Amino acid sequence: MKICFWIGNAYYRKAGTNKIVCTVANELVKNHDVSILVSQSNECESVFKYDERIKIEKLQAANFVYRKSKKSPIGLKQSFIRMINNKTGFFNNPQRYKVAKKAFYPEKYTTLLETFLLSKDYDVIIATGSEILWLAVLAENLTSKTKVFGWQHNNYKSYVSRKNVLFWKKEELLKRYIPKLDKLIVLNPYDKIAYLQNLGLKKVDFIGNPLTIKSSIKTNANNKQFIFVGRLSNQKGVDFLIDSFAFFCQHNNDWKLVVVGDGTERFRNRLIRRTWHRNVQDRVRFVGFTSDVLKYYLESSIYLMTSRYEGWGLVVTEAMQLGLPVIAYDIVPMEYLIDHSENGLIVGQFNTRRYAAAMLKLANDYEMRLKMSESAIKKSEDFSLEKIISEWEKCFVN
Numbered sequence: 001m002k003i004c005f006w007i008g009n010a011y012y013r014k015a016g017t018n019k020i021v022c023t024v025a026n027e028l029v030k031n032h033d034v035s036i037l038v039s040q041s042n043e044c045e046s047v048f049k050y051d052e053r054i055k056i057e058k059l060q061a062a063n064f065v066y067r068k069s070k071k072s073p074i075g076l077k078q079s080f081i082r083m084i085n086n087k088t089g090f091f092n093n094p095q096r097y098k099v100a101k102k103a104f105y106p107e108k109y110t111t112l113l114e115t116f117l118l119s120k121d122y123d124v125i126i127a128t129g130s131e132i133l134w135l136a137v138l139a140e141n142l143t144s145k146t147k148v149f150g151w152q153h154n155n156y157k158s159y160v161s162r163k164n165v166l167f168w169k170k171e172e173l174l175k176r177y178i179p180k181l182d183k184l185i186v187l188n189p190y191d192k193i194a195y196l197q198n199l200g201l202k203k204v205d206f207i208g209n210p211l212t213i214k215s216s217i218k219t220n221a222n223n224k225q226f227i228f229v230g231r232l233s234n235q236k237g238v239d240f241l242i243d244s245f246a247f248f249c250q251h252n253n254d255w256k257l258v259v260v261g262d263g264t265e266r267f268r269n270r271l272i273r274r275t276w277h278r279n280v281q282d283r284v285r286f287v288g289f290t291s292d293v294l295k296y297y298l299e300s301s302i303y304l305m306t307s308r309y310e311g312w313g314l315v316v317t318e319a320m321q322l323g324l325p326v327i328a329y330d331i332v333p334m335e336y337l338i339d340h341s342e343n344g345l346i347v348g349q350f351n352t353r354r355y356a357a358a359m360l361k362l363a364n365d366y367e368m369r370l371k372m373s374e375s376a377i378k379k380s381e382d383f384s385l386e387k388i389i390s391e392w393e394k395c396f397v398n
Contacts, residue, residue: 001396003028004035004057004120006127006135011038011056014047014262014289015231016209016314017128017153022048023212027389029053035120059116078103089169097172104173105137114141124396126151130166132184136177147396150184154311155332156194175199183395187312188333207395209312210388211321211380218323218377219298221369224255226359227300227324229293229315230307232263237306237329238271240352244306246278247356248363255283255363257304260296262289297322301369302362305334308350313337320344321380325372327358343376 005025010017025034035055050056081103085091091100117125117138124147127135132150139148152159160167160174167174178184184204186192195201226245230236238259245257257280262268268286275281287296297303303319305328316326316337326344328334338344345358362369 001031001123002033002035002121003124003396004037004117004122004126006037006125006131008037008039008129008131009041010129011036011046012041012044016312018046019048019212020153020209020314021128022046022050023210023385024389024392025054026051027210027385028392035122057116057120059113074106078106085169086164092169092172094172097176100170100173101137101177104170105134110134110138110141114138117142117146122146124149126185128153132181133167133170133173133177136181137173139177139180147182148180149395150178150181152184152186152191152311155188155309156186156191156198157332158309158311160198171199175201179203185395188336190332190336191311205395207391208383208388209314209317210385211317211383212314213294213297213318213321214385215294215298215322217298219301219373221301221323221325221373222366223299223301224363225300226255226257226302226304227260227296227319228257228304228306229260229296229318231261232259232268232271234267235308236261237308237350239274240329240350240355241304241306242271242274242278242280242284243352244304244355244359245284246280247353248359249280249283251360252363257284258296258300259284259286260288260290260293293318294322297324300324302327302359303344304359305329306355307331310334317380317383320376323373323377325362325369325376327355327362329355337379339375339379343372343379 005021007017007021025036028034029051035057037057037059040058040060081091081099085100091097125135126149128151135148135150160171162168178201184195184201186204186206187208189206192204192206195204228241232238275284297319303324303326305313305316305326309331312333319326320343326338328338328346329349330346331349334346338346340346347355347358
């Protein structure tokens with residue numbers, strides 16, 4: 001079977017989408033012909049190691065997904081329509097959606113993309129991120145033998161409700177074109193319900209993300225260290241993390257926090273200043289991006305998830321596989337991943353003092369940590385690579 005993952009610019013990022021696509025593609029290529037469609041870029045190759053049997057297709061036409069305004073009359077008109085829609089949603093309705101379609105998905109580029117995809121004669125095309133709606137627009141012009149899937153990597157609200165991002169003010173286009181896909185794959189049952197209820201989409205299913213770490217060595221749950229792994233950004237709630245740890249430190253003198261991941265220098269410096277303002281600078285360590293994240297997981301005893309929103313939470317299942325109980329806010333899809341009081345604790349959204357209280361509860365009870373650690377390891381088996389690949393294989397043939 002010829003399978004193409006269309007991931008665009010994500011290929012060049014240290015992002016969860018790229019990491020998961022790499023993991024799934026590397027497994028599928030054992031039995032299938034796999035390609036990755038990316039935009040052309042001057043950036044270096046992917047930070048994640050794709051199997052050498054996988055074809056990396058770099059297509060100039062794919063760059064239009066990340067377009068800049070054109071100076072031609074047509075380009076300026078399209079840019080103006082996009083700007084008006086992004087600000088007011090004027091074209092986001094049954095009467096004007098065709099105008100929005102022409103501005104967001106110009107015929108020149110859809111033709112180039114169609115020609116490329118048809119020439120490759122793929123059996124399955126899977127688009128992620130912004131490319132999902134592009135593929136939906138192209139779908140009816142592809143051959144009937146080609147199955148087309150959208151693969152969402154964040155939650156419903158982050159796709160449709162974040163200003164000027166992804167499907168902002170494009171609900172009408174979603175209603176019109178996503179049904180042309182053979183299926184929209186989301187990461188959790190809650191987002192499946194959201195698409196069904198809010199947009200009336202019926203061909204929606206969910207497949208979780210597979211574990212990307214597998215180790216026979218587990219944490220002993222006895223090290224007095226919390227760990228956070230992720231991009232240093234507003235989404236990941238690292239400000240909540242530092243504030244909660246500061247409250248925690250008012251009642252504890254020995255536990256430390258290690259922060260693994262990077263972001264912009266400006267944001268990182270802001271977080272470092274925050275640790276100084278909260279007087280916890282000597283107990284928080286920023287280690288940046290590392291390929292040896294396993295080392296830091298195993299040195300820690302509790303994982304802290306502080307995101308404002310997620311579609312999945314790959315770091316949660318990674319941590320659980322290594323035996324770390326998880327503390328998280330009550331966001332989608334933590335209730336699906338964490339069994340409260342069994343393998344972790346779920347706290348009301350963004351209450352940093354209650355989050356700190358949960359930290360104290362686990363930090364002060366080694367027996368509870370040990371019990372949750374065992375439960376976390378067992379829970380993580382639900383997300384093994386073998387099980388997730390089996391779900392994808394079923395998708396391809398059904």
